[in-house]
Amino acid sequence: MGYKNEDEIKRALGIDSWRHLSKDKMIRFAAMMPDMSTEVALKIVEQFPAFKDFAKDVVGAMEKTYESTLTANKQSQKHFHRACQEIRDILKGELDKDDLSWEEKKFIIEQIQETGRMEFQKDSENKQFLSVNLKRVLAGAGAALALGVAFVGGKVMAESKDSPDDSLEA
Incomplete structure (x- = not known):
């Protein structure tokens, strides 16, 4: 994974706050997602001011x-x-x-x-x-739809990792 935390990603996007994430930079962010851990990506997405509105x-x-x-x-x-x-x-x-x-x-x-x-x-x-x-x-x-699905899918995957149902015993 290339990006280990939010600050590295903000620097790469040239922003100091997620509120300054423009539509162009949102696309760049989506392209960077494969290079970041799921936890970091989800933590960032949760901070987006109204992703649905975007x-x-x-x-x-x-x-x-x-x-x-x-x-x-x-x-x-x-x-x-x-x-x-x-x-x-x-x-x-x-x-x-x-x-x-x-x-x-x-x-x-x-x-x-x-x-x-x-x-x-x-x-x-x-x-x-x-x-x-x-x-x-x-x-x-x-x-745009794929971007939304990727975010929602990533969140669902992360939530399912935290779910106690994943640790079923034989």
């Missing part, structure tokens, strides 16, 4: 970020599709002119088709974007 805050911040990303994405998609529709409307108006040559009509039709291809490509990109962001949010929430 975990809720992390998940809440992730939700807000995801929602704002979705809102911005939705607005961007609306603008893009509206612009494509406006281009098609203009092209259709041009197509209605009687004095166009076959080549001019063909060019306008190709431009209308191109806006359709652009929208299809943009839709595919958007679905990929949403998928990647959902995976990130799920991974972050999973990490």
